[in-house]
Amino acid sequence: MDEKKKLINWTAGISTVIVALLIIIVVMEPRGNGVSRAAASRAIALTLAGEDAVRAEGPETSFFPGELQDQWYVKYMDYLYAKGYLDPETCYPSEGSAVSAVTYGELSGWVTAAKGEGEPSLAGYVTEAAGKKAGKAVDKAEFWEFYDAFRAFADPDGNVKEIETDLYGTPGNVDGASPWTAYTKDGKFLFEGLSLDSYIDKTIKLLVREDGIIKVQGVVSDEIVYENAWISGFSGNTVTVFIGNIQREFPVRGVLKNEEEISGQIGDLYLKNGKPSRLVLKKETITGTVLSVREDEIEIEGYGTVPLSEDFKIYRTYGVLKEQKKSDILVGYHMQTFVVAGDEICAALTTEKPEIDNIRVLLMTTNFKSLFHPEITLVCDSMAVLEYGDEKDKKTQSVAAGEPVTISAGDSRLESGRMVFRSANEGGMITVRNIERSQGTPVYPGHMEITGEEEGLLLLNEVDLEEYLKRVVPSEMPYTYELEALKAQAVCARTYAWRQIRGSSYSEYGAHVDDSTSFQVYNNTSVFDTTDAAVNETFGQMAAYDGEPIDALYYSTSCGHGTDGTVWGNDGSATPYLKAVSINEKRKPMDLTSNEAFGAFIKNMDVEAYDSEFAMFRWNAKTDSQILAEKIGGVGQITGLTVTERGPGGAAKALKVVGTEGSKTFTGQSKVRSVLGNTRLVFNRKDGSTYTEWETLPSGFIYIENQGTDENGVTAFTIYGGGYGHGAGMSQNGAQGMAKKGKNYKEILKFFYDGCEIVDIGDVV
Known part of the structure; x- marks a missing residue:
């Protein structure tokens, strides 16, 4: 429903409230102090729109003179000027106007502006009645009564919310605090134009929109x-x-x-x-390795699962003191002291910088179909130990070399928690017989942990990070590639793994990653001397930007031009090192955002690029309306496909599908690739080979041509494409091409991650 219809459908009950309220306001003199036009404008603006929208939908040029444009109230009054709620002729944009009290005439104007052309009799009444004393200041209590009624119809979706919180501080009692910033137990809020100092160290009720306080409703408790x-x-x-x-x-x-x-x-x-x-x-504390972090409990080695108190806190006490989040607790590491009271953990103190040296990997079933196994069989090539039982009754079972241990769902040994299977000798390797990978039955270093979940058994491999990388690199890049390309891959893989360890994606299961393409493929192929050398020769090295490890994204093959961090719909500001540039020595950005420019580029088989000799550099496939209808419905017979928006580098961001009964638009590179892909498509690659069985398109760098409609009403299309993968970060085949031209791994990394530096893992906080 559009905005005008919403306003026309304003209920009779609300209309009655507003009419009655305005009659009261018009006929009574103000009984106390008024509300400044600045504060009133802020309240009305934030009721109509969020802070970002207020900024974005304001005028291109402020109504206020330049010397006032840094004042907090300007953006709100500008927004109301732009939306017709304030008239710059009768309410001149000046400091004096901002600090003056809001008037009855302005209240009636706000109702009229909010109602548009709906309810003309009410708008006429309000305008005529308010005109009797349009310039009179509105009493503060009456203004907030008016505001409550205004909010009832202007914010039907309830974007303005009432919250109850504790106020810790304001710039009045916090040294170095940002202007107009309130510190509460629910985070930081802006309180522009309000006075909050008298509410410090009290529980209060607030009206807020997003992170902006509109009004203090009152004190709940002192x-x-x-x-x-x-x-x-x-x-x-x-x-x-x-x-x-x-x-x-x-x-x-x-x-x-x-x-x-x-x-x-x-x-x-x-x-x-x-x-x-x-x-x-x-004063009571406990310590131990964290085995899992769940919503309301933490599992600690030696103590089992301990519940968290309702007001659980985490503090980093080394370096600069700061409050942390629960996600900062790393599973598999022992870097916190836990403060307990009443059998609950009430706080965690991060007392030392984490030394990242192990990673915990969930091993999926064959073909990476599931995290959960119905049964697990483990065999160690040396004497092994199986540990199980609760902390008070820990049992240890010796297992001979080569002797299989099988655990099934519902095994009684899991009733008290996790089981641990480890080699009794350093360097022992564990075979998982119930899993098949490309190399056959995989063998793992480190130790195994098994837990029982409702869906089945989880199998976790804790392994030294460098050993993990020796099984990731050959799974992600052919071991026959140039050593410098493999070294670049090793640094990317280490950087990516570090971020995942810190990211706590699987902390509820006590893991950091799984072994599938959702993270980095681990131990899918055998280890090789070349990839071992790549890991060893870059030991402990990561790629960083401004001292922070980068999001080391990589993909198989480019189309000759990369894209940036906007590829997944965000603004890219978090990844300034990802640049949309040509993948050749020139490293220049090209404007490929129009269909004409991109079509000419992607159909050119002779584009110069480091990975131009690889088969997936250029490809094409034919599809038709019948194939497309298997995934796209609701438009009738499909007659047209058009990429309506492209991101930097030309990647498709929006696809319009036109049919005999309407149209649909799909947004996002992943969605576009998915709706156009089909296992029936045959992809013709640059080297003359073909490939099929892809459920999705190899990349979003595509151009589509309509080949016409046959006598049966079937419309054919040719999709011209290039590259394999998302196109952001390092092209693995581009890295190989650079290595063949004599570039070393640091040059390769700095090419694909602009402004990055190679740092030691121990130097990163």
């Missing part, structure tokens, strides 16, 4: 508890407390005597009317 706060210092009668990433000082005279009792601990600070009444320290 008694507050800062639970699980980090006590960072004690001097004399003053305690320094770290709350919500800010430092606060409180007088605690008579509570504790000396610094040794209090500093560097977790505690609950009780306040009433802003003054401390009690400080309860929590």
Whole structure:
């Protein structure tokens, strides 16, 4: 339903409320202080749109003079000027106008603007009635009564929400705080034009839209508890407390005597009317390797599964003190001290920089179909140990070399938690007999962990990171490639793995990654001397940008031009090192965003590129309306396909499908590739070979030609394409082409990841 229809369908009940409300406002004199036009404009603007939309939909040129354009209220009043809610002729854009009280005339104008042409009799009444004292200031209480009614019809989707939160601080009590920033237990909010200092250390109700506070509804309680706060210092009668990433000082005279009792601990600070009444320290701690992190519990080696308190906190206490997120707890590592109280973990203290040296991999079933196994059979080439049972009754079973151990779903040995199968000798290798890979039955270093889930058994391989990479690199790049290309792949793989270890994708299962293409393919092929050398010769090296490991994306083959980080629909600002440039020595961006330019480019078989000699550099396939109808419905007989939007480098971002009964548009490279792909298509590659059985197109770098409609009404299309993969980051075959031309691995990486540096894994925080 469009906006005009929504407004016309404004209910009679709401109309009655607004009419009655405006009658009250018009006939009564203001009873107290008014509301500034700036604050009122902000409230109305944020009711109509979010902060980003307010900025985007404002005028191209501000109504305000240049010297005022950095004032907080300008964007909101500009938005209302642009939308017709304020008239720059009668409400001149100036500082004086902004600080003046909003008037009755403006309230009636806002109702008229919000209603558009709907309910003309009400709009006429409001305009005529308000005209009797249009210039009079509106009393504050009356304005907020009006606002509540206005919000009821102007924000039917409930974007403005009421929340209850604790207010920690504002720029008034936080050194270095950003202007108009409120620190609460629910995060940071902007409170432009409001006064919040009197609400600090209270529980309050707020009206908010996204991260902007529109109004303080009231105080819920003047008694507050800062639970699980980090006590960072004690001097004399003053305690320094770290709350919500800010430092606060409180007088605690008579509570504790000396610094040794209090500093560097977790505690609950009780306040009433802003003054401390009690400080309860929590001194009991536990430590151990984290085995899994779930929504409301953490599994710790030696302690089993321990529940989290409702107000669980995480603090990094080394380097710069900061509050962290639960995702910062890395499974498989021992870098936190856990503070417990009442059989719950109330806080985690990250006491040291993580030394990333192991990775935990979930091994999928044959053909990577599932994470969950009905049965698992393990064999070690040396004496092995099987451990199971709870922490109080741990059982250890010796297993002879070559003796199989089989665990089935429902095995009683899993009732107390995970089972661990490890070699008793360093360097022992474990075969997983129930899995088949390209190399046959795979053999793994490290140890295995088995857990029982509702869906079946999970099999986890914890392995040294460098050993993992020796089985990733040959699975991702042919071992016959040039050593410098393999070394570039090894650095990419290590960087990618580091980010996944920190990312906690599978923390609920105690893992970092799985072994499929969803992450990096692991141990699908055998190890080779060449790929081992590539890993060894780049030991511990990663690619970083501004000191942070990059998102080391890679793909098989380019079309001669790459794309940037916008390929998945975001703005690309998080990956400035991914550039849309030609994949040749010139490394220049080309404008391939029009169908004409891209069509000429992709049909040119002689484009110069580092990977132009590879079969997938150019390809084409024929499809028709009947094949397309297997995935695309609702448009009748398909008669046309057009790429309506292309991203940097020419990758298709939007595809319009036209049929005899309508049209549809599909957006996003992955979606476009999926709807056009079909296992029946035959792909003709540059080297003259063909390939089929692809469910999706090899890439989104495509140009489509309509070949006409036959006597049966079937329309044929030719899809011209290039490359294999998403096109962002390193082309693996491009890396091979560069290596053949004498480029070393660092040159290759800096070509594909603009501005990156090669750093040691131990130097990254």
